[in-house]
Amino acid sequence: xxxxxLIRATDVTQAIQGAAKNSTAQQGAQIRFVAGGTTLxxxxxxxxxxxxxxxxINGLPLDKVEALPDGGLKIGAVVRNSDLAYHPAVVRDxxxxxxxxxxxxxxxxxxxxxxxxxxxxxxxxxYFRDTATPCNKREPGTGCSAIGAFNRTLAILxxxxxxxxxxxxxxxxxxxxxxxxxxxxxxxxxxxxPIDEFFLLPGDTPHRENVLEPGELIxxxxxxxxxxxxxxxxxxxxxxxxxxxxxxxxxVVANVQQGKIARIRIxxxxxxxxxxxxxxxxxxxxxxxxxxxxxxxxxETALRNARPQSENGFKVELAxxxxxxxxxxxxxxx
Amino acid sequence: xTREKVSEVKTEPEETPAFGHLSRRTFLSRLGATGxxxxxxxPLLGLAQTQLKREQAETPVTVAGGVPITLRVNGKEHxxxxxxxxxxxxxxxxxxxxxxxxxxxxxxxxxxCTVHINGRRINSCLTFAAMHQGxxxxxIEGIGQPGNLHPxxxxxxxxxxxxxxxxTSGQIMSAVALLKEPCGPTDADVQELMxxxxxxxxxxxxxIAAIREVRQEGKQGVTNASI
Numbered sequence: 274x275x276x277x278x279l280i281r282a283t284d285v286t287q288a289i290q291g292a293a294k295n296s297t298a299q300q301g302a303q304i305r306f307v308a309g310g311t312t313l314x315x316x317x318x319x320x321x322x323x324x325x326x327x328x329x330i331n332g333l334p335l336d337k338v339e340a341l342p343d344g345g346l347k348i349g350a351v352v353r354n355s356d357l358a359y360h361p362a363v364v365r366d367x368x369x370x371x372x373x374x375x376x377x378x379x380x381x382x383x384x385x386x387x388x389x390x391x392x393x394x395x396x397x398x399x400y401f402r403d404t405a406t407p408c409n410k411r412e413p414g415t416g417c418s419a420i421g422a423f424n425r426t427l428a429i430l431x432x433x434x435x436x437x438x439x440x441x442x443x444x445x446x447x448x449x450x451x452x453x454x455x456x457x458x459x460x461x462x463x464x465x466x467p468i469d470e471f472f473l474l475p476g477d478t479p480h481r482e483n484v485l486e487p488g489e490l491i492x493x494x495x496x497x498x499x500x501x502x503x504x505x506x507x508x509x510x511x512x513x514x515x516x517x518x519x520x521x522x523x524x525v526v527a528n529v530q531q532g533k534i535a536r537i538r539i540x541x542x543x544x545x546x547x548x549x550x551x552x553x554x555x556x557x558x559x560x561x562x563x564x565x566x567x568x569x570x571x572x573e574t575a576l577r578n579a580r581p582q583s584e585n586g587f588k589v590e591l592a593x594x595x596x597x598x599x600x601x602x603x604x605x606x607x
Numbered sequence: 608x609t610r611e612k613v614s615e616v617k618t619e620p621e622e623t624p625a626f627g628h629l630s631r632r633t634f635l636s637r638l639g640a641t642g643x644x645x646x647x648x649x650p651l652l653g654l655a656q657t658q659l660k661r662e663q664a665e666t667p668v669t670v671a672g673g674v675p676i677t678l679r680v681n682g683k684e685h686x687x688x689x690x691x692x693x694x695x696x697x698x699x700x701x702x703x704x705x706x707x708x709x710x711x712x713x714x715x716x717x718x719x720c721t722v723h724i725n726g727r728r729i730n731s732c733l734t735f736a737a738m739h740q741g742x743x744x745x746x747i748e749g750i751g752q753p754g755n756l757h758p759x760x761x762x763x764x765x766x767x768x769x770x771x772x773x774x775t776s777g778q779i780m781s782a783v784a785l786l787k788e789p790c791g792p793t794d795a796d797v798q799e800l801m802x803x804x805x806x807x808x809x810x811x812x813x814x815i816a817a818i819r820e821v822r823q824e825g826k827q828g829v830t831n832a833s834i
Binding site for chain 2: 307329
């Protein structure tokens, strides 16, 4: 691990000013915020991340989950994944989020990992994590080692010729289906970004993963209230029953009235270069009868543009079946 | 990584046995100090060198780029000077000589390094020691000792919840924390919440049996709350 200076931030402004001199907030950043450390310190040990300054933000007053006047929820950036998963309001109103969080990592890691950190979780692509191999995400312009090689776990949606790395987060998939808003504070003030616009597709710049600029800090995530009668589900399929990243997952938020789908939100995990919201699948189901035939049609729509790699063709059908199953679970009557 | 200054060293009584009655740790630390051949030929030399290592460690050493920090571990304050890169795991083992906490993968994947921060379990390999000043750190040494075992430790002994023992302290730290977490009532619930602790020997069935017994007996604040 390369040497660095460790600074403990006591307020948000100080933290932001401390990171303002960064030339980038993306791969290659010289200044990094650390909260749980479960991604950053792991990657620092691998020399994938080599910050010269690390700003500890665990002391910032961003550790609360609060009810909003409109019935929504405001989640602080350093709220631990376990605290969020077991929070009564999340368990009651947003089960998809609780289920997604509890399906990720281990109990120890969930006690460390935070809301803001999970949004910035890095890919598990083995070539990104191995500094001995070319990787456009880690070192722009060096090439993608995964195309035509070990890519069984990598993405089939949103890929480019430069990068096929999967976004590994479960929480992000649930937040995408819940249409969360990411609140960001920087030296020029605050801004709010819908989660679907927060993440960038790899395109020609896979080292840019989100819209964060130097000095910007995620402060909160807000969730809109769900309409009465809404149900939500997270279904995760993986190589073993626990403590493994998704091969395919689906987050569904559904409201069924008299057997017809009144409102539905769908996001897929484990298959996309970012948390994969499928507006096309939602449109296919809008106003339709909630039955398996319609679900299968929606799943075909969601995966229509899938581009499987040499080793992950199985993910196309797996993701479809995962979504159909999640739709059944989210729309079944009690 | 640089050797850090140590201002306080925990002495471990079990490491000073009479000649001819070696504990496993004493034997292993002699191996570490002298090499296998020398230790086999002269156990006394090994012991002498182990003691020398301790005496050196008690002498303050200036570390280039080191930062002074205070850690509260098992109810006791330790003032140490460490390189900021030092993980909590390395600080516990290499600076404070609390070697009950083990290093397995060093990447948060195996759970051998599990300790408690303010009563919650974490992977000590994925956090810097300097981030934990002012917190209550608990290691396996603070859970129970010979003659005064924690109920989870006693249950692991009774149910043979280990084979080689390397993952055991992490398993026990996880199990002790699990007793106060919102874990469902079934073995499957326990398996899910223990999945962050890998056992190469495959002692899982016995580990689950040990935890089941402690939960059934309602020891140590066991809750069967289910979300």
